[in-house]
Amino acid sequence: MKRATQILLVLALLLIPGCMLFNVGPEILYQETFSGATADQWPESDGTETVKSIEGGQYHIRFKISDAWTNSVRNTDQGPFSNFQLDADVTHISGENNLCAAGILFRVADWDNLYGFRVSPAGTYYIWKEVAGTFTALVEWTASDAINEGSATNHLTVRASGSTLIFFINGEQVDQVVDSSTSSGDVGLHARTYDTVTNAHMSFDNLVVTELE
Numbered sequence: 350m351k352r353a354t355q356i357l358l359v360l361a362l363l364l365i366p367g368c369m370l371f372n373v374g375p376e377i378l379y380q381e382t383f384s385g386a387t388a389d390q391w392p393e394s395d396g397t398e399t400v401k402s403i404e405g406g407q408y409h410i411r412f413k414i415s416d417a418w419t420n421s422v423r424n425t426d427q428g429p430f431s432n433f434q435l436d437a438d439v440t441h442i443s444g445e446n447n448l449c450a451a452g453i454l455f456r457v458a459d460w461d462n463l464y465g466f467r468v469s470p471a472g473t474y475y476i477w478k479e480v481a482g483t484f485t486a487l488v489e490w491t492a493s494d495a496i497n498e499g500s501a502t503n504h505l506t507v508r509a510s511g512s513t514l515i516f517f518i519n520g521e522q523v524d525q526v527v528d529s530s531t532s533s534g535d536v537g538l539h540a541r542t543y544d545t546v547t548n549a550h551m552s553f554d555n556l557v558v559t560e561l562e
Contacts, residue, residue: 374562375434379427379536381556383408390426391538399540407440410451410540412549421465423457423537430456430558431533432510437556439468440502444542444549446471451551453505454537462531465539466507466516472498474523476516480530487526488516495521510561 381387384406391408394401399420400411410420439451452467452474461482468474474496476488495518497503506517512529515522536558540551 375560377557377559378430378433379424379556379558381424382406383554387424387427390424392422407552407554408538409442409550409552410538412444412449412540412542416542419539419541421454421460421537421539423454423535425535427558428535429458429533430509430536432561433508434559434561435507435509435536435557436504436559437538438502438504438554440552440554441470441500442550442552443500444470444551446499448543449541449549449551450475450543451538451540451553453507453553453556454535454539455507455509456531456534457537458531458534463534463537464507464509464514464528464531466505467539467541468496468503468505468518470499470501472496474516474518476514476524476526478528478530487528488524491524493518493521493523495519495523504555508561 383403388403393403398414398418402409412418435453435455437453450467450469452465454463454465457463462480464478466476473490473492475490477486504519508515512527514526516524538553542549
């Protein structure tokens with residue numbers, strides 16, 4: 350009887366770590382590596398201003414014109430998401446440091462109602478919203494040592510819980526905003542240029558939406 354009890358105890362101890370493997374964190378609501386079945390949910394085009402394409406497991410936006418220009422895309426097949434954490438890698442491949450920027454969009458109800466978070470290769474970030482088509486800066490351009498400058502990749506994170514929006518760059522919290530203008534929507538990608546930029550090229554990868562812990 351004693352030996353049987355010992356065997357059951359050993360089996361229980363062996364099973365516990367295995368069970369714990371299934372509880373590794375918050376639920377993933379949507380994950381995009383731009384190489385799987387959901388990659389075609391993101392628009393691709395070759396227009397007069399920009400080229401949007403999926404290449405090498407990344408989403409690319411290239412600017413073709415010498416002018417200030419904004420280009421944004423969103424996935425309307427996933428979501429809408431209300432309270433969540435959004436992560437994505439944003440890479441500046443080329444473009445003058447202080448004349449281009451790229452980032453992520455969230456709670457995109459439509460193109461007139463959304464939030465955005467972008468970084469520049471000059472080492473600054475910017476947070477904004479659009480409500481009924483009116484653009485408002487929530488955080489003006491702000492320098493941060495958390496940003497990898499130049500042609501580099503930065504990991505952006507947004508935690509949206511009700512009206513509380515918390516922003517991270519490469520794992521470091523850089524800002525927090527309280528705003529209740531838009532409560533849910535799609536996720537998207539964003540790139541823009543300023544003044545006469547002709548060689549701006551940004552890419553995006555490893556986009557993940559998870560439940561809040």
